[in-house]
Amino acid sequence: MMRLLTLVLAFALAFSLTGCGDEKTTQKVKKVTPKIAAKKNKAKDEKKPQEKKNVKIYKYNAKGRRDPFASLLKIREPLNDDAEPETPLQRFGLKELQLIAIVLGRNEPRAMVVAPDKKAYTLVAGVKVGRNRGHVVEITENEVVVEERYRDFSGTLRTELKEITLPQREGE
Template sequence: MMMVVALAIVRAISAQPASGQPTSPLSVSSPPSLPTPEGQVPTGNILGASQPPMPGEYSYNPSGRRDPFAIVLRDPKMGEENLSLPPLQQLSLTELNLIGIVWGGFGYSAMVQAPDGKGYTVRQGTRVGPNGGAVSSITENAIVVQERFTDVYGNKQVREYVKLLHAKEGAE
């Protein structure tokens, strides 16, 4: 008799009431999903799927406005690699080494060496560097290269670079 009572209690606990609510908090089940026809993707709440905005929600429209993350001061030459430039204009001034200066009836002339070991002869007015620099003067021990540029305030500026000819080691 005791066995029958225990069996009745177990059945009563596992049975659900007519309201459909489980009697135990651990026995919650999800509603059955409907089968989808073959070849179709279920249209439920999928991550990454775009949904139209809910009524009353704000939707940002950027048309007619400038990009707040755009670079304000953009160099028109920035990002352009013009491979049709001569080798001296493709190299920066810091990459060139002054290895010799020659003078004669024609004036001064200088020899610069590129990182790949090639040598180039420069005279006054020779274009050097990617920023439109030109050799402005050549002296007995240096060359001066001037670059014209526009600063952040829109003013035209001139920057001068001086490349010195180093004396041989051991010479006084």
């Protein structure tokens, strides 16, 4: 069995080395163009200067249009009210706030969130929250609904409802 394997490998090695040689087999290829093709090329060259006279020049007028290279996902301008001072909760994004408790009772519902600065804040309906100047619309038993208003890439006023939910407890 070993002899057969050795014989096959020796044959394969000998066969693969037969293609190796020092002779140069490159040949120069001479490009021949027929006379008819040469006449057509000359005719095309003569027509080119005439075609350049009829070329229309287009210009892009950017006045009143948005930048076509700006990302549509990143363009969000919050509605700024310079008259109102910024609350501590408006320094953080909604995803940075962690909802830890909701209290529903006889009075209006309240929620407690922990901000990244490790301070706890109480939320009631109407409190300004988030970087986009959102405000709390509703507090349910599992989440706090915040309404954010902003201008999108086209300048249209958009309203978006976002939720801050209670984390699921273990075993649920």
